[in-house]
Amino acid sequence: MPRDFQQTHENLLDCAKKHFLKFGFERASIREICKDASVTNGAFYNHFADKEALFGSLxxxxxxxxxxxxxxxxxxxxxxxxxxxxxxxxxxxxxxxxxxxxxxxxxxxxxxxxxxxxxxxxxxxxxxxxxxxxxxxxxxxxxxxxxxxxxxxxxxxxxxxxxxxxxxxxxxxxxxxxxxxxxxxxxxxxxxxxxxxxxxxxxxx
Incomplete structure (x- = not known):
């Protein structure tokens, strides 16, 4: 896994954990997670199939x-x-x-x-x-x-x-x-x- 890709991946996980803990899975927003992680919505799907896959990775x-x-x-x-x-x-x-x-x-x-x-x-x-x-x-x-x-x-x-x-x-x-x-x-x-x-x-x- 390329270094930049890995760093983005880990950053998404860190931000997702924060948002899921604060809002719960249903209320957490991929858009807000991406915004917090400084990642575009499109780039998100290079890492995870959907929001549940992101939760599952955690x-x-x-x-x-x-x-x-x-x-x-x-x-x-x-x-x-x-x-x-x-x-x-x-x-x-x-x-x-x-x-x-x-x-x-x-x-x-x-x-x-x-x-x-x-x-x-x-x-x-x-x-x-x-x-x-x-x-x-x-x-x-x-x-x-x-x-x-x-x-x-x-x-x-x-x-x-x-x-x-x-x-x-x-x-x-x-x-x-x-x-x-x-x-x-x-x-x-x-x-x-x-x-x-x-x-x-x-x-x-």
């Missing part, structure tokens, strides 16, 4: 990393499920929360884009997509435990959805309310203790 790298972190956590949970150290599942969950929070604060404004500014894009379903995936994988994990003879109470899929959604909504609060990182990491212990105790009680593990 959030996709973070989504990819979150997907990798999630897949790694799921694999570790399934490995633990093969052992008799089931209590370690809750320890691993707390470690995962800590890792997610650390990553959120490395990319705080991108998570703001996803959670607060994405209406009108395919990314508006970010939270619901995570919840559906987590419900699917959690039920799969529970079924694995049942096959090993671990006695677990039955839950309806709707119950799983409510509980998982409340878990991720709690994590999202740190972005929605601009909590300082030190507070968020402290609250992670509270969340882990609350949900670990709750899950163990509900499931009878």
């Amino acid at each position: 959030v996709e790298p973070v989504l990819q990393k979150i997907s990798e972190m999630y897949s790694d956590s799921v694999a570790k949970h399934f490995e633990l499920a093969k052992t008799d150290e089931l209590k370690d599942l809750w320890r691993l969950s707390e470690e995962t929360i800590q890792q997610i929070i650390e990553y959120i604060y490395e990319n705080f404004n991108v998570f703001k884009l996803l959670l607060m500014c994405s209406d009108g894009t395919k990314y508006a379903a970010f939270m619901d997509d995570i919840v559906r995936l987590e419900v699917h994988d959690t039920i799969k994990l529970i079924n694995e435990l049942k096959l090993r003879g671990v006695p677990i109470k039955e839950l309806e899929e709707e119950e799983w959805h409510m509980l998982v959604h409340s878990y991720f909504s709690s994590i999202a609060e740190i972005v929605l309310h601009n909590y300082p990182k030190s507070s968020a990491l402290k609250y992670a212990h509270t969340l882990a203790a609350f949900f670990s105790s709750g899950w163990q009680t509900v499931l009878g593990i």
Whole structure:
């Protein structure tokens, strides 16, 4: 990528992030973003197909990393499920929360884009997509435990959805309310203790 092209590309991304954070995706204007970036509207389309592609360029790298972190956590949970150290599942969950929070604060404004500014894009379903995936994988994990003879109470899929959604909504609060990182990491212990105790009680593990 030629240097001038790359600089213009990065400038557009920087200005777009500012406008999306201020106005949200739907109200942000390509014309105003280009004006702020000192780029013509025509030149914009040498870099991005449309406004959603511009938004996607800001959030996709973070989504990819979150997907990798999630897949790694799921694999570790399934490995633990093969052992008799089931209590370690809750320890691993707390470690995962800590890792997610650390990553959120490395990319705080991108998570703001996803959670607060994405209406009108395919990314508006970010939270619901995570919840559906987590419900699917959690039920799969529970079924694995049942096959090993671990006695677990039955839950309806709707119950799983409510509980998982409340878990991720709690994590999202740190972005929605601009909590300082030190507070968020402290609250992670509270969340882990609350949900670990709750899950163990509900499931009878």
